[in-house]
């Protein structure tokens with residue numbers, strides 16, 4: 151069974167008199183352990199797709215089954231629980247809590263999962279170690295470089311052992327050397343069994359994946375294996 | 379998510395904006411400080427007054443002259459209340475146990491080379507029993523002393539000290555120019571309503587006239603005790619009728635005297651203090667309202683400022699109730715902080731006031747109910763004014779919140 155299964159997913163925005171079809175009938179299946187890059191021009195619907203897959207947003211029509219659960223039937227609070235358990239999100243702009251320690255940021259998903267303070271501390275420290283930030287745990291996020299911040303974000307995404315890691319242009323705000331470090335991290339996480347879904351418009355970043363999907367005006371126009 | 383976790387988040391958020399948090403809670407601080415300050419002073423006064431008058435007993439009564447306020451051009455009738463009135467009352471009104479005149483004035487007391495400004499009080503032999511005072515050394519003057527107009531005196535302990543009288547019994551001192559022989563020393567009584575009860579010289583009523591002059595006899599106080607606490611009202615009314623006849627007050631003309639009983643004093647003071655408390659409660663209500671609106675305002679600002687934070691929290695799994703609780707607890711913490719500071723401040727004000735007011739006011743009393751009330755009100759204000767901003771935060775759409783610039 152596919153981990154992610156989208157069928158005829160549409161996301162339509164009404165802006166004034168105009169109708170924007172951010173997603174226009176997307177069918178997509180992703181298996182557990184996949185490493186998929188979503189590509190396409192700016193405004194083609196990549197982020198919208200990620201938000202739907204990450205249960206941050208609901209499709210206007212169509213069905214989405216995640217790990218056997220029909221997501222469109224869930225309440226807002228149930229969606230929150232799914233985000234907490236199943237999804238690890240990494241954003242282009244990091245989205246960390248400012249003036250807050252790296253460790254506390256990584257603990258956040260565990261806090262809402264109701265994990266005890268002691269266990270939270272241990273698991274967050276462990277996740278930070280896995281992204282190579284063992285020596286920066288007690289730094290405030292604004293004391294960290296862009297690459298370090300994104301590592302904290304990755305640690306936060308994986309701390310609750312989610313089914314999928316979603317990354318929306320995770321290297322978009324980073325220089326190329328730092329981008330390579332972050333991509334090496336995703337490669338490693340994929341190798342250790344994680345499902346990774348990654349938005350990018352840079353071909354050499356997409357090279358890291360095993361499968362590339364191209365969106366154009368909200369439609370899936372290409373779905374190919376990454377050539378080796 | 380558990381409350382303690384939210385409490386830590388709230389404290390951190392408030393600490394990050396120390397100045398703003400402080401200013402926001404000002405309304406609550408002022409409100410609670412006013413409550414506690416006034417309550418502590420009022421409670422102190424009440425304790426004091428109750429103690430003061432309860433000691434005298436319910437069958438105690440004071441009759442004193444009352445000057446009438448008259449309109450312009452009206453002839454002022456001289457107000458008189460004499461010991462003759464007192465004797466008439468004693469003879470005509472049934473149910474009076476004891477009655478004494480009381481004349482009061484300051485005088486210079488001298489013994490050898492020592493002089494001391496003190497208060498002289500002219501009374502008869504029944505005064506100590508009427509007032510529940512007793513003599514420590516020697517004796518009080520008796521009927522014989524009064525009838526013979528003996529120049530005797532009973533002194534308070536402070537007078538003994540000031541004049542270095544040693545064992546004062548039998549010693550002769552002068553009051554003004556009048557030499558008197560000391561026959562007794564009163565027991566220690568301390569302060570009462572700003573009056574030092576140990577700095578008094580008691581002399582027979584007729585003897586006091588020799589010090590204050592004959593005219594002083596036209597305005598005396600009468601102090602009496604009825605035979606029972608049940609006949610107070612009846613005695614009072616009979617005295618009133620008798621004095622109106624004797625003073626030739628007719629028709630609707632007001633009394634030129636005043637009869638005060640203990641119950642009334644207590645009732646009046648309690649009423650007055652109640653009014654004060656009521657007025658203050660009104661002011662406090664307004665202060666708390668203003669404080670609450672301040673909290674709501676700042677919480678709305680905080681929710682807007684932290685829209686992104688809310689988005690982040692939601693994206694990692696925070697439910698509506700988690701966000702609601704977070705901001706609600708922040709609002710309540712804010713107002714409770716104000717309550718706690720206000721409590722300390724109010725207590726300080728109460729203490730300061732009781733220290734500044736002369737006389738022996740008891741220390742500021744902050745009753746437990748006032749503390750509970752202060753915190754209860756703060757919590758209620760926090761919840762009431764915090765719920766709207768918090769629910770606004772909780773309802774935010776995660777995508778919109780994350781996109782918020």
Ligand SMILES: Nc1ncnc2c1ncn2[C@@H]1O[C@H](COP(=O)(O)OP(=O)(O)O)[C@@H](O)[C@H]1O
Pocket residue numbers: 163164165170171172190191192193194195196197198199
């Ligand atoms: N909240 C919104 N309201 C209206 N239009 C939106 C909204 N979000 C996205 N869109 C539109 O949907 C389209 C797809 O956006 P997006 O998924 O962000 O593109 P990408 O990430 O590929 O650049 C764009 O045309 C964008 O303007």
Ligand SMILES: [Mg+2]
Pocket residue numbers: 196197198
């Ligand atoms: Mg995008």
